[in-house]
Each structure stands twice: as structure tokens, then as C-alpha cells.
Amino acid sequence: MWNKYTLLAKRLNYIGINRWARQIQSVAGQSYLHNPGSEPLVDDTLGEILYQAANRHPDRIAVTSLHEDVSMTYGELLRQADSLGCALRAQGLEKGDRVGVWTHNNTAWIVAVVAAARAGLISVLINPVYEKSELSYCLNKTQIKSLLIGEGLPNRNYYGTLSQVIPEIQNSSPGSLKSAKVPSLTSIITAGSHKLAGAIRLDSLTGGSGSQISRYGSEVKSSDGCIIHFTSGTTGDPKAALDSHKGVVNNTYFIGKRMTFHEGRHNICVQVPLFHALGSVATVHAGLRHGCTLVLPSPTYDINANIKAMFSEKCTVITGTPTMFVDMLAKVKTMGEVPSKLRVALAAGAPCSPQLIRDLEKYLKTESVKGLYGMTETTASVFQSIAGDSTDLVAETVGYIQDHVEVKVVDEDNNMVPFGSPGELVVRGYNTMICYWDEPEKTRQTISEDGWLKTGDKFTISEDGYGRIVGRLKDIIIRGGENIAPKEIEDLLNTHPDIIESQVIGVPDERLGEDLCAVLRVKEGATVTVEDIKNLCTGQLARFKIPRQLKITQEFPKTASGKIQKYQLRNLVVSGKL
DSSP states (O other), X not given: OBOOOHHHHHHOOSHHHHHHHXXXXXXXXXXXXXXXXXXXXXXXXXXXXXHHHHHHOTTSEEEEETTTTEEEEHHHHHHHHHHHHHHHHHTTOOTTOEEEEEOOSSHHHHHHHHHHXXXXXXXXXXXXXXXXXXXXXXXXXXXXXXXXXXXXXXXXXXXXXXXXXXXXXXXXXXXXXXXXXXXXXXXXXEOSXXXXXXXXXXXXXXXXXXXXXXXXXXXXXXTSEEEEEEEXXXXXXXXXXXEEHHHHHHHHHHHHHHTTTTSSOOEEEEOSOTTSHHHIIIIXXXXXXXXXXXXXXXXXXXXHHHHHHHXXXXXXXXXXXXXXXXXXXXXXXXXXXXXXXXXEEEEESSXXXXXXXXXXXXXXXXXXXXXXXXXXXXXXXXXXXXXXXXXXXXXXXXXXXXXTEEEXXXXXXXOBOBTTOOXXXXXXXXXXXXXXXXXXXXXXXXBOTTSOEEEEEEEEEOTTSBXXXXXXXXXXXXXXTEEEOHHHHHHHHXXXXXXXXXXXXXXXXXXXXXXXXXXXXXXXXXXXXXXXXXXXHBXXXXXXXXOOEEEEOSOOOBOTTXXXXXXXXXXXXXXXXX
């Protein structure tokens, strides 16, 4: 049946939402919502959309990278991207081939991802802190043909780590790599200024005309794959979620509208890592889609650089996790009056407290704080705050159902529960991923035949269109916005000669939301310390996956069938009983 929500419509203050606020579809009191959308979906590809943006604003600054001392107009971004895209195709890459992007936040990252979209290639976004085993897995999982690596940082040596995975690179001709361990990879491109054996410098590929790009772009359809993000899974190894051009193009449009990107010119302070969906889709592509200027303060997360950039560049928008905003406010509160021009702050990745929202409004003079809920598997956004949402509504919910999206909450038997009752959130719409790359069985387990995607999140939804997270059904820990699969860590811990069995859980942390705690059963008479765990994991796992807390137990709480009850284990740790 169709329900009309006139009270909600009166609260909304821009006409686009008012048009469809009265048209949310629901089913007789059951937890089902469908937002028919404020505007039709479009079938343009990401390459076409970026071309349109550059044509509208050729001389507007697209990217300002303060740490590189580089500014790039939309026209120049498109020119460099088209040149790189044509160079990649000239190397032998064909439509749908994968281009890996393994670097920190910089202009090269943005040029490479735009180039892939323009040339009909799929960009694979790799966490820049990954160690050699994680990198090797990503390269082989998606059969990457060309890999862009960043210039080395004091604590990050991309080329050195890659050389451990592919020793052949040292004796290879640039563009003619042959590797036994990564047979798909044929070329390495370095964003750095130094010549590296076996690698091609990026600047040697971005000076061409890009005249063939329209031919390559004409091969691409809206339904084709566009971007791959890696997402942590309960089975340990990350899964490669493939999002479509249609998903990215339309999700970025509606995300941007709710962020008011279409209203005037915005400078966006980019403090989030670009390889995450929050960085790549909700920040970079949503910003470029609407003609915004992206400001890159630093190569990696640096709160002082972020604050300085936000003020010096008169940023009107900032995106981040609640942890990032907690860090920022701790500094800003000591600075007295600040020259903030912030209109919108988007907090995603974890719930935002009412006090944090009030502090953002008070100390950073933020006109509007918004929340967003989504997954890698849903491109980026399923729920997002809208104009007129109160502080309490932003804090208590994950926002209002996104345009052209269906959601429902179901029980263990896949039956819808009444509004307000908890269950698993399932999602359907244009923004659902195409698949997990090369994982047909896991794709089938996640997406039903009729298109419903299981989120693994315990939710309630209400008739007025808002969603609330009440827990997680899947075994994932969210630490400072990073999704972490415990099994991957446990498998490594269990290789320690003194550890009999391990469980990794998330425990409350004021700054990060959750932190990692390893609970171990050890051999009789053995001693295992936090430092032992750190030494074991260093070089094998990214630093954010290394547990900083440790508990020892004789026995894990279990079900009658012998399954370890992680929620009980967490309760024991949090209560101080373990």
C-alpha cells in the first residue's frame, strides 16, 4: 500500500525531497520501504559523467594537493586521465581489464581512477598499508594487469614491498614484466619522480593527446563493472566487490545532492583514505560529479594538516569517520575562535553521538552534520541524512532511505518483521554490486535470485523512512572506520608455537569506537605478551589489524554444540571478568 507522510514532508526543506517524501512505498506495517526517487536514474557511464563535468567547468580547480604543491583544473585532469587511459590500452589492456591503484592520497590516485573509467578499464583500489601477503592476494584475486604504485614515504616503501612479492621486477624491462607469482601483471607505473627498475614513470604517460579515448569509451555500458573495492569478510580473506558504472554514477549524484554539492561551489577537505568507498565514491567521485574542488591535505591521515587545510583553503565540506572528528575537535577546542567556513560535515563508518554533532556545530561552526550508511557491496549509500534532520535524528539513525533504493528487515526465515522490530537489513536497487569478483558461490550467498543483498547488519526501520543499526550479525569489527575480519588475524595468531587457540573481538574504545583484543588459550607454562603478538603480526598484517589488547583464558564460552560465543566473550572482557 502507499502511505503519505505529510509531517515528514513539512520538515524537509528542499523541493527535490518534498516531491517524493509522500511517495515512500511500504507494505501494511511490515518493515519494507521503497524510495522511488526525486529524479530518474541515468544510464551514462562514469567516463561520460566526468567528461561532462570537465566540459562544464574546464578552468575550475578539480584537485588541490597541498602536500604535493599541485593544483589541477577539470580540463587538465581530463587531459591527463585520457592520455593515461590511452597509454594503458596501447600497452595491451582491453575493456574490463583491471588496473590496480596502490598508493596514498595524491593526485596520481585520482588521475588513474578517472583514466580507468574513461578507457573502459576497471580500477582496483588497494589499501596502501597492506603488507606483501595482502598485496599478493589482491593482485592475484583480481588478475591485475597494470599497477600504479605511490612514491615512497618514510614509513611506506611500495616498491620495496612489491619487489618482495615480485623479485623479477628488478630485471624486467618497463611494461614487459613477467612474474611467476603474479602472472597477470605486465606493467608497473610509479607515481614518484625517481627512476625504478622495471617501472614506468606516470608522468611519461600523461603527456599525450588521449585522442583515442572516445573509441575506448564507446565500448562501455552503464551495466559494466567500474570499480573494485576490497571488503573484509568473516571467512578471512577480503572479497573483491565489483560496482557498476550505473551504481557509481547515480549513487554519487544523490549522495552529492544530499550534501548540497549542487548548490554553489564547494571545497571538500579530503581527510579520508581514497581507497575506501567513503573516500572513492562518497567523497572523490561525488565531488567531481558535481564540480567541487577536492583538497588533499596530506598523503596519510594527519590531523594537524587536515585542520590547516580546512581553514587555509576555506573548505565548506569535510567527510570522515566519527574518530576523525573526535581527533579534530580535540585540537580545535584549544584554538579559540577559528576561521571555519564549513557548511556540511559527513560522518560515516560508525554511529555519531549527539554531543559530537553539537561540538561540530559549536567549535567548527558547521551548518549541517549528516550521517550515511552503506557498504562496499551497495556502492556507497543506502541511507543518508537529509535537509532538516535534527541533531537527535542524525545521532539516533543512519539517515533517510536513499533515492531509488528498496530495503526490508527480515528474520532468520527471511520473513519481514513489523516496523520497529529488529532483524537483518536486506537491500535492493541500482546500487547493488554486480558480484564478488571470481566468487560465484559467495555472491549467491549474499545476493538472492530476486536481487536482495544481505547486509549482515541488525537493523530496525520506521515508517517515516529512517534506519537504525542495533547490532551486527556478521563477525566484523569496525575500528576507526576500518572493517576488520577477526578470522584473518586469528589464523595468523594460531601459528604461534605457544598459542593453542585464539579469538579476536572488538572492545569499546572512546576514540576508535572499537579496538582489537586478542583472547588466547596458551600452552601450560607459556607466556605470550602483547609485544609477542605485535612481533608476529608485523610485516604480515596491516598495522590497523594488530591487536593492542590481550587476555588469557582457560576456556572460551561455547554453545551446547561447541561453537564459541564471541558476544559472551566480549561481555566477559568488557565487564572485567576476564
